[in-house]
Amino acid sequence: MSDNDFQRLFAAILDLGLPKSMASRLRAFGREIDVKCGTVAEFDETSDRFIVFVAKGVAKLVGHLGNDREQIVALVLTNDLIMQSRTGTVPYFLYGITDCRLLAFPADAFIRTVAADPDIAKAIFDRMFVAFDQSRDMSVLLGRKTAQERVASFLSSMADRIGNEDENAGLLSLPISRREIADSLGLTIETVSRQFTELRQLGVIDTNGRSEVKILDRLRIRKLAALPL
Amino acid sequence: MSDNDFQRLFAAILDLGLPKSMASRLRAFGREIDVKCGTVAEFDETSDRFIVFVAKGVAKLVGHLGNDREQIVALVLTNDLIMQSRTGTVPYFLYGITDCRLLAFPADAFIRTVAADPDIAKAIFDRMFVAFDQSRDMSVLLGRKTAQERVASFLSSMADRIGNEDENAGLLSLPISRREIADSLGLTIETVSRQFTELRQLGVIDTNGRSEVKILDRLRIRKLAALPL
DNA sequence: CGTGATCTTGATTGAAATCAAGAAAAGTGG
DNA sequence: CCACTTTTCTTGATTTCAATCAAGATCACG
Known part of the structure; x- marks a missing residue:
């Protein structure tokens, strides 16, 4: 370098x-x-x-x-x-x-x-x-949030960190597997998968293949994540 | 000052x-x-x-x-x-x-x-x-440990932080209530109480009143806490 | 000594884990 | 480009651990 x-x-x-x-x-x-x-x-x-x-x-x-x-x-x-x-x-x-x-x-x-x-x-x-803030927010998530809130929190935070900001607003290409999502949220892969399905059925997200997620309703997903609006 | x-x-x-x-x-x-x-x-x-x-x-x-x-x-x-x-x-x-x-x-x-x-x-x-180390250890505890491991971890860490080191080795006077223990371990007070009872029955600790805990077996409690020995 | 708060124990419920197949996607090599 | 394998993901059935609900017991404090 x-x-x-x-x-x-x-x-x-x-x-x-x-x-x-x-x-x-x-x-x-x-x-x-x-x-x-x-x-x-x-x-x-x-x-x-x-x-x-x-x-x-x-x-x-x-x-x-x-x-x-x-x-x-x-x-x-x-x-x-x-x-x-x-x-x-x-x-x-x-x-x-x-x-x-x-x-x-x-x-x-x-x-x-x-x-x-x-x-x-x-x-x-x-x-x-x-x-520090991130680590503490993670403790709150792991200690007190439900599976749905955890997955919604994860997607919301990924959207803030790597989300497209142009016409494809809310389109994410997740860099990590379901196993890694599970390992970071203190859940199993099965539970993560079920929550993805449920959020899709609720009309909050759409998915395409394994890694593409489109967040259809940023505000609603924050609500489901128990995050301040 | x-x-x-x-x-x-x-x-x-x-x-x-x-x-x-x-x-x-x-x-x-x-x-x-x-x-x-x-x-x-x-x-x-x-x-x-x-x-x-x-x-x-x-x-x-x-x-x-x-x-x-x-x-x-x-x-x-x-x-x-x-x-x-x-x-x-x-x-x-x-x-x-x-x-x-x-x-x-x-x-x-x-x-x-x-x-x-x-x-x-x-x-x-x-x-x-x-x-940072403490905050991360807390994430591991909250994300992956069972109720018994959490309570054992808590007691083990309190012993390290405030334990008596003289002839009363392992005698703790807990500065916090069951509710606060529960709030820090991501559990309910009932579960914390049950785990105290179980650790007492296992012969790992002894209790006296609400705040006094005597750790009878430091090594065993670390094992139950899933901590390295 | 009595009152309110905190803690313990028991019975029941519930959310997520585990167990168990399949389905979909990603590699691999011809 | 297409079978074939391997890995990852999804869905369903069942189990389990901790939460919730519900009394009592114990402790602290006026």
């Missing part, structure tokens, strides 16, 4: 220009990691906390509980940020859902470096706040 | 001495908030993101979903840190479980200030990583 690519990437991620000096200091200890679809991202063993940017692709952070029970705790798209740590009570791994290009920084060095520029530090903190 | 109290508090929270200059700069925009047991912490309207330290007491951060459905997304004890934000998809409020003394900083000013000292910045980031 060239100096320019690096600066462009950070600009896209942080909505903020990165001074040349900061860019080169960060590049010194940042590692580019390519992750093939379906495989685990390997971080080096020198740190157990990383700040990871997704330069390209879609990835999932998965907590493993044994007995085939797993929970996706974060679904990350291009330009998202992940805090990867090995200090949770269960093992977590970052998997490529598509082929991914990641940019990983050992957390300590990264923080000490960005602290030198208060604007960058603030931008990073903002991103972390967003990730 | 005096300058000295302030420095002592930060030392306790961050395991790190706070230089006098930093302490006085932070004090300039930090607000002390007293929260009575059972009431909501009121933050000023000038910011919607705060870094909050618990100087004294026990508090809960609660997400509200309507229809009496609520989920405790974080249980915070003395010397813990909370990222409070108003930008989640559901409304969150911080409640005192006991009378609390909080120290709240508008996030932007706080970050710009602590960035000046890389050691402090790193200490804050470390705390945030811990909070």
Whole structure:
């Protein structure tokens, strides 16, 4: 990755220009990691906390509980940020859902470096706040929402994140399988499938093949998701 | 709160001495908030993101979903840190479980200030990583664990956080009610109560009154909690 | 000591999991 | 491009775990 690519990437991620000096200091200890679809991202063993940017692709952070029970705790798209740590009570791994290009920084060095520029530090903190909000919203969903509310919440949030905004408003091409939807919503694939069918019968969505979903009524799906309107 | 109290508090929270200059700069925009047991912490309207330290007491951060459905997304004890934000998809409020003394900083000013000292910045980031780990562990618990595993996880984590370490090892005085345990585990009070009974019958815990729990077998309760040993 | 709140226990219901086929889509190789 | 296989998804039947409903019991507090 060239100096320019690096600066462009950070600009896209942080909505903020990165001074040349900061860019080169960060590049010194940042590692580019390519992750093939379906495989685990390997971080080096020198740190157990990383700040990871997704330069390209879609990835999932998965907590493993044994007995085939797993929970996706974060679904990350291009330009998202992940805090990867090995200090949770269960093992977590970052998997490529598509082929991914990641940019990983050992957390300590990264923080000490960005602290030198208060604007960058603030931008990073903002991103972390967003990730916190998402993680908490996920706890509310997993702890208190019904299967229908979970699936509606998922579709609503995907529409906000990757929805077409032109004449095909509300048309989604889901980057993930039913199994992954189930693993992120704390449900089984059968229940997810049934809820898709039910939302289709309610006239809230339409589907085409496995991955295309058209949201016909944005407001109604938010209502079904128990989200504020 | 005096300058000295302030420095002592930060030392306790961050395991790190706070230089006098930093302490006085932070004090300039930090607000002390007293929260009575059972009431909501009121933050000023000038910011919607705060870094909050618990100087004294026990508090809960609660997400509200309507229809009496609520989920405790974080249980915070003395010397813990909370990222409070108003930008989640559901409304969150911080409640005192006991009378609390909080120290709240508008996030932007706080970050710009602590960035000046890389050691402090790193200490804050470390705390945030811990909070992330907790939030993700909570997602795994809520998404994939059974009622028994949830209650066992709760007791095991409380033992780690507030357990007696002397001759009364494993003796806990729970700071929260059955309703709050249920609200934090995504269960009903009846189910929590039944699981307490079952763990007692299994000989893993003993209880005395409403709040005293003695953990008789730390290893076994971790096994029942689906935690690594 | 009595009153109200909190907790426990039991009976029943219900929402989602599990079990079990099929159907549809995506690969594979000729 | 088309059989053929494999994987993923959908639908139905049944089971199960936790929620709900309903009394009591226990505890805290005035």
